[in-house]
Amino acid sequence: MYEHRMTNLDFILFWIRSVFVNVRKGQHNKIMLIGTHYESLGKTEQERQQRVKEIENILWKALEGKPFEDMVYQGEVFTIENSVSFEKSGASKIILQLQELVQMMILTFPIKWLQVMQEIQQLRKDKLYLPTSEINDLLVRCKITNNKVLLEYLHDIGEILFYPDDKILKEKIVIDLMGVVDKFKKIITVIDPKLQSSLKQLWRNLNKGKLDEKLLRHIWKDESDEMIDFFVSLMQTFGLMCEKMSKENVGRTFYVLSRLKPQRDDTEAVKYEEKRAVSLFHDFDGYLPDDLFQRVATKFIEEFQMEDVEPTLSYEHVELNIDGHHLVILNVATINNCRLFQTTIVRTTIMKTESGSSSPKDDDPQPSICKKALNFLQKELQVLSQNGARGVDVKMYIRCACSNSERTHMQVVRKFDQDVLPCRSKAMDVKRYRKLFNKIKDEQEEANEDNEVDSIDFSEDNFLQLIADFAKWFDDHGLLNRLQVLFIEIVDDIEEVKRVTSTINLLALLSANGQLSQTNLSVLYDAIKVTEQFGFQSVIKEKLSAFNNIKKRKVASFSPRTREIFILGKSLSDSEIKTLDARYNFPNLKKYTDSWSLIFDFETRGLLNEAKIEEVKKVLKRSNRGDV
Incomplete structure (x- = not known):
């Protein structure tokens, strides 16, 4: 670390925190504190013992109330003198205590796993990483049946780096972390x-x-x-x-x-005009994990930076314009002797032009920007604070209105779904926070906001014309079975969906379920997008000018799982249909006429839910290799 940034006590607490975060809950681990160069503490044994007691008191006071307090062995701070014989050094006492603690930390796991770890340790001498395929071959040789479980375990204990969901990293597994x-x-x-x-x-x-x-x-x-x-x-x-x-x-x-070097104290809470800015604070079990601020701020810049607009950077203070109207300030604030991650969203002031116009006074930040920023921060803070085996809990706070220069009261907030928060005999009005942050939108809600055409109020004649044209197009192109697969999750009566023989009847079911109306056409637009029937857009656009470009819309009506099932239906070959029929229906084969009748049948039988769809994929994979 940099000069003057941390005291010796800070360094000790840093390493204790690091151990705490990277050890799983429930394991009987203890940290022993050992001081070297015992003889240098004083000229006489009495002076040295007195100094040790003083050091112990400083350490126990610093650990008091911390989440990692119980992990430190507090019987005593052990001492050792490096310049004398083993018998006089004090090392034997440390060894005896270690033997006692080790008995509590015995961990058992399969011998095959140990064999894999030994193989990796040998490979580590010459290799920094290996292709994932070679690691999988190693696991096969060691007769490991569940590769992912073992690889995730080795990742957790720091033997390898395993990122199966990253496009670039999934092809390689790092085996030499220190390298x-x-x-x-x-x-x-x-x-x-x-x-x-x-x-x-x-x-x-x-x-x-x-x-x-x-x-x-x-x-x-x-x-x-x-x-x-x-x-x-x-x-x-x-x-x-x-x-x-x-x-x-x-x-x-x-x-x-x-x-970056810590060139200044970035510990003051950021304060802006109250009407133009809003601040949130995040705490992590009473302390801020080391380097978490820099990593979250980096992720935030990556997500929200404007092209060729430079952020202002310092060690624990970052300012970033995320659009022409908003500045976001990320910083570390020390409040009530606790280091918090502060996020401030500021509505920028538009400077006066020659015409004299400027931004309105006291503009709030836009709610959509506040929700988007908080949504991202919550996700990244949760991910990065859980990087260790144990991780830490994240809590969100806002500054209470009762705070003053002498005392700061922080209100814990989980959801912005209340108008007031209690503060002893009074209450804090938080309607502004509710307006700005009320609910973190999920993917489908954000899609609904982006798809402005969904809320256009068509006249009754235009609405009925659209329904008729839609039904004719999908019937003429033989696409009813695809719509049945898509709509099965949003219509209450699956048997009704199964019985329909025309698209117009299916649309009637949607209308009866409240999924389709003159003011809500999103299900039709999304169906066109998912089935890629963009030719229908050119037909209807001639009659209804309000029809927007469907290719650019975000699908909101159908869940990611339904879209995944739909893609599966498009990809099944005749031989794969027969394979699945044999695997799941033998001896009473159903002899499906096409992939969509199979998908519809499997979906109604629960064979494509989240728990079982992977099994279906494995059957297809084995079939393509010739194993079936």
Whole structure:
């Protein structure tokens, strides 16, 4: 760490926190505190013992009330003198205590797993990573039946890095974590490398949080382009860097907040005009996990940055314009001796033009911006605060109206669904917070906001014409069975859906269920988008000018699972239909006429729910390999 930033006590608490976060709940782990150079504490044994007691009192007071207090062995702070014989050093006492603690930490797991770990440790001598396929081959040789469970376990205990859901990272599994750390250290912690003059300014920029691709390639000059991209993806996954958005085609630039030095105390809570700004605070079990601020702020910049608009960066304070009307300030605020993650959303002031116009006075930030920012922050804070095996709990606060310069009262908030919050004999009016943050929208609600055409009030004649044209188009193209698959989750009576013989009857069911009306046409638009019947758009647009471009809309009527099932129906071949018929219906084969009749049947039987659809995919995968 940087000079004057942390005291020796701060360092000790830092390492205790790190251990606490990375140890699972319920395990009998203890941290022993051992002080070296015992003889240097005083000239006499009495002086040394007295000094040890003073140090113990400082440590126990610093740990008091902390979530990791119970993890520290508090019988005593052990001491050892390095310059004398083993018998006189005090080491035997430490060893005896360790033997007692180790008996409580015995962990059992299958011998096959141990064999895999030993194999990986051997491979680690020569390899930083291995292709995922080679690791899977190793697991097969060791007769492991559930690869994912073991790989996730090895990831949890820090033996490997395993990211099966990342497009780039899923193809490789890191087996030498310290090797990767060494790569990262070259960017984050190296102080003053010897560089040629052309790179010195780029290094100065890095110390300000900006990394030029030219310098990056110099730092990792021994790596291939593929490995550089791999390491960049790893750092982005960890929130250690993000790429700057720019129209300039002169090489990439990255923001690296973890590189910044603490040049000032960023501990003051940000205060802005109350009417133009709103602040939220997040706490993590009474302390702020080390480097969490820099990583979350990096993720936030990556998500919300404007093209070629530079954020203001310092160690624990970031200011970012996210559009022409809003500035977001992320900072660490110390309130009531607790370090909190503060987020402030500010409605910017539009400066007067020659015509004299400016932004209205006391404009609130836009609710859609507030909800979007909070939604993202909640997700990232939760993910990054749970990175360790244990993780920490996240709580959200707002500053109570009763706060003053001498005392700050923080209100815990879980949902912005109330108009007032109690404060002893009084109450705080929070209607403004409710208006700005009320509910974090899910994917479908955001889609509904974006699809403005859904709420257009068609005349009755135009509505009936649209229904008739829609029904004729889908009947003429033989698409009724596809609509039945889509609509099965939004119509109450599945048997009714099964019995319909025309699209107009299916639309009547939707209308009866309240899913279709003159003022709510989203289900029709979404059906056209999912079935890709964009030719119908050109037909209807000639009659109804209000019909927007369906290709650009976000689907809100059908869940991701239904869309996944629909894609499966489109992809099934005749041989795969026969395979599934044999696997699930033998000996009473149903001899499905097409994939859609199979999908509809499987869906009504519950064979495509979240728990069983993976089994169906495995049957198809084995079939394609010739195993069935």
